Amino acid sequence: MLASHMASDLVSIIVAATYLASFLKIHKNSLQNDTQYFGAIVGRVVNRIGGAQFTLNGVHYKLDANEKPNMLHGGRKGFSLLTWNVEKYVKDRANPFIVLSYYSHDGEEGFPGNLLVRVTYALLEPYKLSVIMEAEALNKATPVNLAQHSYWNLGGHNSGDVLSDTVQIFGLHYTPANNQLIPTGEILPVKGTPYDFLKPHKIQSQMKGLPRGGAPSGYNVNYALDEGKDHKLKLAAIAYSKKTGIGMMISTSAPGLQFYTANYLNVTGKGGYVYQSHAAYCFETQGFPDAVNHPNSPSTIVNPGDLYVHNICPDLNQQINETHFHVKHCSVTLTIT
Numbered sequence: 001m002l003a004s005h006m007a008s009d010l011v012s013i014i015v016a017a018t019y020l021a022s023f024l025k026i027h028k029n030s031l032q033n034d035t036q037y038f039g040a041i042v043g044r045v046v047n048r049i050g051g052a053q054f055t056l057n058g059v060h061y062k063l064d065a066n067e068k069p070n071m072l073h074g075g076r077k078g079f080s081l082l083t084w085n086v087e088k089y090v091k092d093r094a095n096p097f098i099v100l101s102y103y104s105h106d107g108e109e110g111f112p113g114n115l116l117v118r119v120t121y122a123l124l125e126p127y128k129l130s131v132i133m134e135a136e137a138l139n140k141a142t143p144v145n146l147a148q149h150s151y152w153n154l155g156g157h158n159s160g161d162v163l164s165d166t167v168q169i170f171g172l173h174y175t176p177a178n179n180q181l182i183p184t185g186e187i188l189p190v191k192g193t194p195y196d197f198l199k200p201h202k203i204q205s206q207m208k209g210l211p212r213g214g215a216p217s218g219y220n221v222n223y224a225l226d227e228g229k230d231h232k233l234k235l236a237a238i239a240y241s242k243k244t245g246i247g248m249m250i251s252t253s254a255p256g257l258q259f260y261t262a263n264y265l266n267v268t269g270k271g272g273y274v275y276q277s278h279a280a281y282c283f284e285t286q287g288f289p290d291a292v293n294h295p296n297s298p299s300t301i302v303n304p305g306d307l308y309v310h311n312i313c314p315d316l317n318q319q320i321n322e323t324h325f326h327v328k329h330c331s332v333t334l335t336i337t
Contacts, residue, residue, distance in 0.1 A: 013155075048289050119133050134308060190223070195223075250313070253309065262278055262279055
């Protein structure tokens with residue numbers, strides 16, 4: 001994705017693999033774990049499921065444990081590594097869009113029921129993107145929790161780390177996790193913790209307070225978003241890079257947001273540039289991690305006859321700067337004909 005900065009030059013702000021050649025290499029070896037998920041739609045359930053198992057309607061389901069003993073991002077052959085169908089592609093109109101679909105079979109990666117998934121990418125206006133994820137459970141109740149897994153570096157994909165960027169996250173609470181990043185079941189206030197981005201902060205200034213351990217320092221945490229229970233589109237996060245003057249707003253209908261600062265990144269990407277730890281951040285809007293095993297989390301279960309819908313709207317807004325975060329909601333009005 002390209003954005004215009006202060007000098008009106010175009011800047012590539014998506015951190016990604018080396019285009020199609022790298023994707024095909026990953027796809028050919030799809031039984032191996034994909035550890036980056038660059039720009040992918042992740043599912044059937046994003047994030048982690050503790051013990052790679054859950055019980056639903058009295059039936060115990062054992063899943064593919066690709067991050068043993070847990071499941072991460074849908075398993076070894078999750079949605080990010082599968083071939084999707086192009087249902088419709090329209091480019092010659094004010095709001096160009098593409099509709100992708102995938103039919104997930106009963107038992108795939110251990111999940112129950114047949115599931116029809118559709119994702120619509122649409123350009124609403126210059127520098128504003130809409131992603132609408134939908135899923136229909138066809139014959140059994142099943143957990144569904146899809147996410148769009150883009151890595152953002154508003155300073156430019158090859159500009160180094162993002163720790164000097166300013167971030168604001170509209171979540172009063174977060175879900176703490178254990179050393180395997182499985183939620184403990186608590187939902188705690190962010191106030192007075194390093195997870196408090198209710199007011200704009202530079203990432204590096206807040207990160208100093210994170211617990212030190214063997215893993216690379218950085219954020220990989222789920223926020224319970226304000227107004228997160230009504231499934232309406234609301235502002236979830238704002239980010240700004242002083243390097244380019246580019247700001248971004250993320251609006252979503254999801255109840256949660258995983259803020260991840262690419263702590264484990266170490267891969268050659270676009271143009272041969274080597275992306276290292278903290279070279280980007282992800283705002284993965286989602287249902288809560290491991291929700292199937294935590295009754296106090298918003299439900300991720302979709303029953304036959306119900307429609308799962310998850311909207312996300314990244315908006316590259318030139319009115320954002322380091323001292324003034326201009327807050328507005330992204331509105332999505334899209335008719336597919």
